[in-house]
C-alpha cells in the first residue's frame with residue numbers, strides 16, 4: 001500500500017472558461033473573442049460558449065465530483081464574468097450570485113474550494129485598449145479585481161491563486177502564436193512575463209492588506225518541469241541551463257524568493273531585452289511572495305543546443321539559446337503528443353525541497369488526455385485503465401519525494417468532468433467523469449471510481 005500523509009488533499013482542477021460556458025456573460029475574454037472572429041482556429045470549430053455547462057449544471061456536477069472522491073476543487077473566477085467596469089472593479093450581480101452559489105455548494109458537499117484568478121482569460125476590452133499585460137496599468141486593474149474577489153468570497157475561500165501557468169500566456173500569446181493576441185515578439189514577451197509577476201505581487205499585496213497572516217493562503221500555479229539536456233555535451237548542458245532559467249526560474253524565483261535570478265537578468269541585459277522595472281515595483285515583488293505553490297505537470301522538457309546557429313539577436317527570441325529535443329524511444333501519449341515521464345514529479349519535489357525553502361506545495365494539475373474515449377465504453381462506463389495507470393505511476397514518484405521530505409500537501413487531477421480545451425476543444429478527454437457533449441449526460445468513468453477509493457483510503461495498492 002502506498003499511503004500519503006494525513007490530511008493529504010485529493011482533488012481535481014478545472015477553470016471557469018473551460019467549464020462554465022458563456023451564459024449570461026456581459027464581457028468577452030480573449031478566447032470568447034478569438035472564437036467569435038475565427039471559429040476555425042478551434043478544433044472542429046467548437047468554442048468555449050457551452051463548455052461543459054457548469055454555469056447551469058454546477059449543482060449536479062459538484063455532487064458527481066464528490067461521488068468520484070474529489071474533496072478539493074480548483075477552479076477559477078472569470079475576470080470577464082465578475083467585473084462590470086474594469087477600471088473601478090464594480091461587479092455584475094449575476095456573477096456574484098453564481099460564484100457565491102458555487103462556493104456554498106462546494107462547501108455543502110465537503111469540497112474545499114481552491115480559487116484561481118487568471119486562467120489564460122484576459123478581458124478582451126483590456127487586451128484591445130491596453131494590450132493586456134503588455135501594460136502596467138492592467139497590473140493595477142488585475143489587483144483591483146483580485147481584491148474584489150477576496151472581499152466577496154474570502155470568508156469561505158482559504159486557498160487563492162493569482163495566475164495559472166504564466167509561461168503559457170507568454171509562449172501562446174507572444175512567442176509561438178497559439179493564444180490570442182497571437183503575437184511573435186521576443187522582447188515584448190520578456191516585458192509581459194515581468195508584468196505578470198508584478199501583477200501577481202500586487203494582488204498578493206492586496207491580500208496581505210485584507211487578511212492577517214495564516215488566516216488564508218495565496219499562491220501561484222506554475223507549469224514546472226526541470227529541463228533535461230539531450231546529452232552531457234557542453235552545448236546541450238548550456239541550452240538546458242538557460243531554458244531552466246527562462247521557463248522555470250523566471251517565475252519561481254520572484255514568486256517564492258522575491259527576486260529574479262541574477263544570471264537571467266544579466267543575459268537579458270546583455271542582449272538588450274531586459275524588462276523595464278522600477279525600484280518600487282521590485283520592492284513590491286520582494287515583499288509579496290507566495291504562501292503555497294501549485295505545480296502543473298504533464299510532460300518533461302528536453303532541450304538541445306540550438307541547431308540553426310547563430311540566430312540573429314535583432315529578432316530576439318528565447319530559442320536562440322535552446323531547441324526542443326525529442327528523445328528517441330520515449331514513452332508517449334500519442335493522442336496528445338506528450339511524453340510520459342513520471343520521474344519528473346520526484347525531481348520537482350526535490351528541487352522545491354532543496355532550492356525553494358521546502359515551501360508548502362501541491363500538484364495542481366496532472367492528467368492524461370485521450371481521444372475518442374467512447375472506444376473504451378463497456379456497460380456504459382469508460383474503462384480508462386490507462387488513466388489509472390498514469391495517475392498511479394505519477395503518484396509513486398510523488399510519494400517518493402514526500403518520503404524524502406518534500407512538503408507536498410495534495411494531488412489534483414486534471415480534470416473532474418471532461419472540459420473544453422483551449423485548442424483541442426473536446427478531442428482529448430481528461431476527466432474522471434465523462435461528459436457526453438451532445439446530451440450533456442455525465443457519467444463517472446472507471447478512473448473516477450478508482451479515484452474515490454484512492455481519496456477515501458489516502459493511498460492505493462500497487
Ligand code: BGP
Pocket residue numbers: 015018164165168223296336365369414420421422423424428
Ligand atoms: C494546462 C492548462 C489547462 C488544460 C491542460 C490540458 O496547461 O492549465 O487549462 O487545458 O493544460 O491541456 P490541453 O487542454 O491543451 O490538452
